[in-house]
Amino acid sequence: MNTKEHYDLHLYKYYSWIYGGFKNKIEENLKFFKEQKIEPRDSKIVIDLGAGSGFQSIPLAMLGFNVKAIDFSRKLLAELKENSRGFDIEIIESDIMNFDYYSGFNPELIVCMGDTLTHLEDLNQVKNLITNSASLLNHNGKLILNFRDLSIELKDENRFIPVKSNNEKIFTCFLEYFPGHIKVHDIVNEKANGKWEQKISSYNKIKISEKTIRSIITENNLEIDFFDIKNGLLTLICVK
Numbered sequence: 656m657n658t659k660e661h662y663d664l665h666l667y668k669y670y671s672w673i674y675g676g677f678k679n680k681i682e683e684n685l686k687f688f689k690e691q692k693i694e695p696r697d698s699k700i701v702i703d704l705g706a707g708s709g710f711q712s713i714p715l716a717m718l719g720f721n722v723k724a725i726d727f728s729r730k731l732l733a734e735l736k737e738n739s740r741g742f743d744i745e746i747i748e749s750d751i752m753n754f755d756y757y758s759g760f761n762p763e764l765i766v767c768m769g770d771t772l773t774h775l776e777d778l779n780q781v782k783n784l785i786t787n788s789a790s791l792l793n794h795n796g797k798l799i800l801n802f803r804d805l806s807i808e809l810k811d812e813n814r815f816i817p818v819k820s821n822n823e824k825i826f827t828c829f830l831e832y833f834p835g836h837i838k839v840h841d842i843v844n845e846k847a848n849g850k851w852e853q854k855i856s857s858y859n860k861i862k863i864s865e866k867t868i869r870s871i872i873t874e875n876n877l878e879i880d881f882f883d884i885k886n887g888l889l890t891l892i893c894v895k
Contacts, residue, residue, distance in 0.1 A: 658774050658858050659727050665856035666841060667730040671708055673819045673826050677738065684768075685714035691881060691892060693764065695719045697793060701764040704751040704784070705771030709735035709744075715766070716742035723760055725751055752780060754787050763793050768801035770888075773860040777835065781863060782871050789875040789895060798877060798893040804884070806864040808832045822846075836861045865889060 656664070671677040688694075699721050703712045706724035708731045716722045722744040726732050732746050739746075749756045751771070765788045775781055788798050809830060818826040824845045831838040836859045843854045865884070872879060872893050881892035 656856055656858055661841070661856050661858035662728045663730060665843075665854065667728060667734075669819075669824070669826060669843060670731060671734070672824070674710070675819075677708065677710075677734075680710045681713050684711055685717060688714055688718060693718065693797070693799075695763070697763045698761045700760050700762045701766065702757050702760060702762045702788075702791075704765065704767040704788075705769060705774070706735060706746075707731045707769060709738055711766050711768050712744050713739055713742060715764075716744050720764065721745075723747060723757055723762075725749055725757060727751070752784065758787075758791065760791070761793060762791055763796045764799070765792060765796070766799040766801075768799060768890075770802050770860075772800060772802040772863060773805060775861060777861060778863070778867065781861070781868075782874075785871050785877075786875050789877055792895045794895065796895045797880070798895070799891070800868065800893070801888065801890045802863060802868075803888050804864060805837050805860060805887075806862040806867075807887075 674680045695718065699719065700723065701715050701720040702723045702725065703715065704725055706712045706726045707728065709724065712722045712724040712735060716739065724735060724744050725747045727748065727750050729748055732748055736746055747756060772781055792798065814830045816828040818828055820826065824843065827842045829840040829842060838857055839860055840855060840857045844851050845854065877893040877895055879891055880894045883890045
């Protein structure tokens with residue numbers, strides 16, 4: 656199953672829940688953007704690549720940005736639309752690699768967060784996305800990246816990762832490692848009519864190490880203004 660099918664047929668139903676709930680994620684990202692002094696200055700335009708249900712788009716709109724929210728999942732974008740009424744957010748259903756859809760926006764900020772980068776097909780796509788973003792940003796514009804470093808291989812039972820659970824649902828990931836990518840099995844055990852049902856869907860994620868992402872950023876004449884790694888999750892703010 657490819658990534659789009661995985662989201663459309665399986666993951667979209669649990670997406671906000673596994674991240675701790677829609678409201679909590681909005682508050683978390685709003686706090687982060689404020690701490691990093693991310694605020695509108697010139698064009699006020701921000702492109703959110705892999706916007707999903709709006710974890711980045713909505714807090715950025717709260718801060719006064721004109722947000723272009725791009726994602727290929729119609730169902731996640733429907734959730735964004737429902738929760739973004741009154742905000743300056745343009746919803747665009749498209750693959751984030753379709754650069755023609757957002758090449759004329761003149762952004763001062765581009766964000767690609769929530770592990771979106773690892774959903775691309777290979778490192779060449781990662782390079783193309785960052786190169787394109789760097790060329791689109793206006794002077795002193797910023798690119799914010801946030802993704803999980805999957806280059807360190809887990810072994811044996813550590814490949815089973817408990818993600819989220821309550822009395823009705825249990826979400827677990829199982830990881831299979833290959834030379835250039837990881838096959839992620841999302842396993843959901845969900846209670847329906849008093850009985851537990853298991854649903855499993857798999858898709859690939861690519862490996863992007865800290866060394867690799869730093870090299871790509873440098874090649875595109877971007878400077879790293881902020882770097883953080885927490886529980887394997889890398890966050891970078893790059894300046895043009």
